[in-house]
Amino acid sequence: MHYERPGSIKDATRLLNGAKGSAYVLAGGSDLLVRMKGGFIEPDLVVDIKAIKGIGTIRKSSNGFTIGAAVPCAEMAESAALKKAWPGVVEAANLIGSKQIQGRCTIVGNLCNASPAADSVPALMAAEAKVAIAGPKGSRTIAVDKVVKAPGSTSLRKGEIVEAVLLDKRPLRSGDAYLRFIPRTEMDIAVVGAAVNLTLDKEGVVKSARVSLGAVAPTAILVRRAANAIIGTKLDGPALERLAEACSAACKPIDDKRGTIEFRKKVAGVLAGRAAKIAYKRAGGK
């Protein structure tokens, strides 16, 4: 195995593009090293991107936030501005693993690992986040939902690296929230994850909303019918029931060691309702 630590994105993409065998990007390593340990992968090349200038920082601009690919999730929680604007995204990022994992793991890694149960992905999808991709043929920006194609598989082409996650500036009266269900209180992989992002009008009526679910289908899913169920409402009981029903209906889960089909369907609706209420409150709704 070769280990490289390039100082620039250009060098990183060149290394990845030129790799003969299997090549992997190392940022936090909390998925990569586990897969190496388990013998699931045997990289010929590991490209550590942490020495790339600027890739380890969170930048705030007039358009919103740019979160570098090597920013550990713990650092997201330490950014007051980010936490204020996107509390749901930050709380999702901070649910990944323990404090020890938090010190290493990144949301870009969480996304590119392409697990159906990734905690940060539903929150990023609900937030309509985009990713900046650098590659041998130049850069491109795509929506977060276009990255993961299937479990373990992304739309990234050979030599490409996700450089950063981009989050828009928030309109007034906006809030987001992410909840997940795990059997213990910490350390588990999500059995169900639900993210809600919404914006209210002056009267406190939901003007726009996005609802996303994790761990209930091969990839995280955006549930438009669930969002529509709460748009135009103040999250009254029937609206929340319709939201829960739409979420349960959208699930295409499996029975596995972490949960059953019935459980995931039911709890997806329950969590979406609870997340919607938190997001609503954060947006200033009463």
Next chain:
Amino acid sequence: MTAIAVSTTINGDDIEVLCQTEETLLDVLRDRLGLTGAKEGCGTGDCGACSVIVDGRLVCACLVLGAEAEGRRIETIEGMAKGDELHPLQSSFLEHAALQCGVCTPGFLIAAKDLLERNPDPSEEEIRFALAGNLCRCTGYDKIVRAVQDAATVMKGG
């Protein structure tokens, strides 16, 4: 060429070590440098027994490549006491009998030290969630939590 020379700082000492590229920081500490205080309980970041601090961040040494230690500052359990003088957390763990088998203890101490440096006055709930990445199978955590609470009081000068 898959061996790599790494220059790093461990508990304040400058260290140079040659390791294989796929070796973890935990392998390097334990097998190359004889620092066996950090334990491998799982090798997958689930138990926290290998907790160390890298550039001020609490991490599992089993999920860091040895090669990544280049130019970093690493703190391990072996550096926690200052000579003969135990860290207040170490004393508190002893006084509260917060260890039975003791294999998880180095990881708990490092994680608790990281917690108290960030939050000198944590609630019981904050302590429990901050230490959730460290598994203990002997104690039921009761005496560990009490030891951390007490150490926090001592460190605040109470």
Next chain:
Amino acid sequence: MNFDAKFAAKKFNSVGTRPVRPDGVDKVTGRARYGADFNMPGQLAGAVLRSPHAHAKIKKIDVSKAEKLKGVKAVITADDLPDLTDGDSGLYNILDNCMARGRALYDGHAVAAVAAIDARTAREALKRIKVTYQVLPHVTDVDEAVAPGAPLVHEDVFTSGIDPRPKKPSNVAKRSEYGHGDVEKGFKQADFIVERRYRTEQTHQGYIEPHACVASFNADGTADMWVCTQGHFVFRQTCADLLGIDVSKLRVTSSEIGGGFGGKTHVWIEPVALALSRKAGRPVKLVMPREDVFRASGPTSATSIDVRICARKDGTITAAQADLRYSCGPYRDMWAELGAMTSFACYDLANVKSVGHEVLVNRPKTAAYRAPSAPMAAFAVESAIDELAHEIGMDPVEFRIKNAAKEGTKSSYGPVYGPIGIGPTLDAARDHPHMAAALGKNQGRGMACGFWFNFGGQTCTDLNIGLDGTVTLAVGTVDVGGARASLSLVAAEELGISYDEVKAVVADTSTLGYNDMTDGSRGTFSSSMATISAARNAIGVMKERAAAMWDIPVEDVVWEDGHAKATGAGHGNLPPLSLKEIAAAAPKTGGPIAGHSELVADGAGVSFATHICDVEVDPDTGATKVLRYTVIQDAGKAVHPDYVEGQYQGGAAQGIGWALNEEYIYGKDGRLQNPGFLDYRIPVCSDLPMIDTQILEIPNPNHPYGVRGVGETSIVPPLAAIANAVSNAVGVRLAHIPMSPPRILAALDTKKKD
């Protein structure tokens, strides 16, 4: 050895205090050396190849490519561990489990091993070993294994304990029956009856330290081994038997042990490491990866238990019956029998019957896990008892008090009880403020009792007094959780010196006589007895030395408060001689002063506990939060109360994990799906509340200080206590452990539909 173990009440100076443990500083500074922390010059890295199949015939193992790999020093298969067991089926099963012989019997069964210059080479060598398997039908579920037509784990196993012997082979290796009276008659006398099937899933001890050893086989046929174990003397015996080494030529040193809970009472990799070292001619270090620990070492049984209990309106139980099926893995054992023995041990029953069935399945060999087999039986029985109390309309504590065993009760497993602690723990529970605390919405309270036998066994200690009067205590029972502190207290107590003047160490197998393992809650019970005996022997020597120093008859010397004192007419004005003074004079009064002790510490008192817990269940997700937990248990005498509390709390926490989330999950392919701490979910710090403890001290009449074992009983009640609390919180009886959120939610849905 004439040693009077009878309890004698006395006022203690050291015993019952809470000093810092002697091995403490090493453990908080990272210096303590555990199994994997030891290295030898020229050491090789070992690795084991394991079967990916639940059941398969091993047709061929081709190791030639692995042997040719540069850096590989030895490759072994079952051929390198020839069968020396001479018809001892128990020993043969251990051998077969260490390295499969002809058939792989479970996912993770070892089939070959290598030793190489480093871990990377060893891993690469494993990939080059080609094993040709013929996959056979498998069965992993305990109920499916006993169903007609189930695939047979062994075609030559016929159920024993049935007369006449069955003609057809079966996965039920053994039937055993306990009880007395006439249960059918008892059922006819009852007004209320509860009958239900309970299931528990397989759990692992979950010690944080994986199995690890360093083995060094020398050219002259001697060998050394460093290993994390609960019993180095037993490991020495087993390894010597399996490898054909003289016992005296194998020296085993026990490392610090990072948790065992029964899982380190069995050998797994140790004979393999020795065989690798023998073949390679160099020391070999073998450490089990965590995945292998789950796949191939020590889980407890999965169980399926039918219980039938009935009572009269006045709350008298008239009959109780249990039919218990326990999985053993692929080897016959006594796990169901232990379940049958313990199931009704808490109660005074006129008519009782329990029948155990040892069920063979294609899962790893079942190993002891803290009060082995008792928690599952207690879960079934204590759940049924609770349900029955509800049916009758009695308070569950009062119902238990009414039927509790007492001195003179004929136990369900045979013997009549002496003085026992079930009644006092129940009284303490009834009077505990926890029982009266208010409960909120979606909350429930449960309680349950538990029993464990406790045992003693062969024990040997050496107590050496240095020239400066400080004492080294060498014990042979492995210290799993503070025993060196407790035993130092006992030595200090008996000699009349301060705790700080005693240093306890665990001796290796070549420097002390044989000791049984630290299991069965025997460590402190038996080694404290041996320590008292050794100290009394040393006092005998010191009295002789004092007599020599004074030049008076030894009969005129007594030992009091750490001093020799002269008694009788004519010596009254001699100032007492301290232990230090006698020790300093030792070279001139006859040489080194020591006390030795070799004894069988039998007569360990049975142990009982009652637990109370409160939970809150989220009715929409099925998530359970443990809000409050109280453990009440009899310790006989708490030598070091901190570590007694620690045992209570630790056992409760393990039981809570078992009750709520821990389970082995097998796929249809017979492979374990969750061999790691990520999906084998032991409780984390944020899952638990503080665990309150109440230590009762009902002296054991068969120990000088009244000590009973305390280690195991605490894991027995939690499964039922939590099941009762959850059932009370949600209004549905939960009869399948673990009560994971999907199971609770499914039970709630079923209730809604009814």
Next chain:
Amino acid sequence: MVEVTLWGSVGSAAGGNKQVEVEAKNIRELFAKLAAEYPGLEPLIDNGIAVAIDGVIYRDTWSKELPEDAEIVLLPRLAGG
């Protein structure tokens, strides 16, 4: 003469006998006589049988005396954790 109860798998190994009378003054003698009468018990005795004398369990103290009127129960040797 002492009366001995054989329980669980110990009873099955003794041909299903649950209650036997043996002339023995201590555990060693008891085992010797039982092994002579019920050869099926011998392997169990070799591997260890626990003897409960008036409720107290002895696993290895073969010198333990058996009082005439004592309640004596033979149990399989226990495993612990």
